[in-house]
Amino acid sequence: MTQNTRIPFHRDPAVRAIAAQVVALLLVIYGLYSVFENTVNNLVARGMQTGTGFFDEVAPFKIGFSPFLDFSLGETTYLEVFFIGIQNTILIAVLGIIAATLLGFFVGVVRLSPNWLASRAALGYIEMFRNTPLLLQIMFWNFAVFLPSLPAPKNSIEMGFVYLNARGIHVPTPVVEDSTGLWIWMALLMALCIGLYRFARLAKARFEETGERLPVFWINILGFLAGGYVLYFVAGSPLGWDTPELGRFNFKGGGQLPLPMFSLWFALTVYTSAFIAENVRAGIQSVSHGQTEAAHALGLSRKDTVNLVVIPQALRVIIPPTISQYLNLTKNSSLAVAVGFEEIVALWAGITLNQTGQALIIIAMTIAVYECLSLFTSAVLNWYNRRVQLTER
């Protein structure tokens, strides 16, 4: 009966879906356009310039921390300031992500420990750091903990050639004394890495052939450290060290990690690790008890059960929410403004904006930086996630 009747187009789900999307897209484009036009008109009406002319002007302020691009007052341009800001943001994000992941996994596993005290302690840690604002925590660590408890530069805590004081950590920095030697060392290190890689492959083949296991991971780490050390002398010790020395008021020479950076890194790590720990707990608990029982019944040891059965399945649950924690950490690093660490928001959307008044372009560029960082992070992790998920079927 209904075989020949065609669905009227306004009831066809495919047509309706496309129509709805076209309408939504048009609305968004119109909205963005009117905001843009409005802003430009307003700026022009107030006599404010928009443009990139200020990029090549010299920035009239000092930047304390720029480990990758040399900063010299009176020479560095605004555009270079922008890149210093990006580098510092990336640096703090990478350091924070690494530390938060390690700490988060540790706390998440302890949270599930059969030891009542350990599990409660982990719970307390998670609840405490998840439930207070990050800004408050950053200020707490910086102003209430590290700043008052660390001595003035002349009473620095000395650890070898490393000095710790209320301004930060002073470390020796390597200086190239013999650049051919450095290249030789780099080449030797490359060869060492290839060798260790070959060794890992051989060990795997041997394991598949004879079932004998070697602690490949530890052998590789030790081999790299010890081998790298020996090869350094083989290459004729190509590096010298610029060691920090106490001057009249502060240290000269060497490199300095400013205290605000350390406080920010510490706070971001602790805060984000609490969320990651919860993801880890949920992931591990999502693996049914039957899985561990089956593995135990086959005679697999506790460690092998965790590594071969529980973790591969838990990762599929852990990774997606952890990606968004990484993105949060990156964005939260902008709270550095509170303690004065010089990342992109402080340097670019803060000082530079105040100096030049170029709000539109500066804010747009800052947004673009975060957008790129976030898209890059999620692209990498989604790729990894797909690999983990695909093994299901």
Add this chain to the structure above:
Amino acid sequence: MTTDAPTASAELGETVINIDRLNKWYGQFHVLKDIDLNVKRGERIVICGPSGSGKSTLIRCINRLESHQEGTITVDGIELTEDTKHINDIRREVGMVFQHFNLFPHLTVLENCTLAPIWVRKTAKKEAEEIAMRYLERVKIPEQANKYPGQLSGGQQQRVAIARSLCMNPRVMLFDEPTSALDPEMIAEVLDVMVGLAEDGMTMLCVTHEMGFARKVANRVIFMDGGQIVEQNEPEAFFNNPQNERTQLFLSQILQH
């Protein structure tokens, strides 16, 4: 209460499992009461009884998925204690098949079968794969070797689970209601595999309500109720002439259907 076990027939070998005055509690709840059980090599035992009578708990004590509080369990001459080395030694020799299969969903059928031989027995990977293929043929699904468990039917999954246990070359196999999560048309294919195992002389302890299977392969049927072994006998005598009235009631209930 316990009637004497039937005298072991001559072909049965030495004792594989010996359970002596086993008692177990869950908190206040006394799940297993004074269980005595002796299993000889090649013996095939079916355990039945009402829900909650402690059947699963009993066989899970044998490979220490559950710990007991009193009495002794000896498997293959090794006594089960807290000692993790003994526990792992025993688990290697005792295979277990679960009601819900418990295959590893992130590994292929073949990888499910080779995981323990490679990591526990330290068998070479190639050899482990050859052995696994042999057992997959035996349970009649070699063509599924590279699929993931989620792509198989329940009956196929349970047969993979049996093959996975057999790959460790166990001396005893424990089955905990292996067919009760299956649709009726798949029960037969799993029972066929189990009958085949029995014919090859595998020592088996099997919790099941498949009375046809019990009649066909069991040397002994054990009836449990309230954490006790109430009655045990050869299948003929057990089904035709149950002694205890609880057994009679139970049998009349399940045979009605």
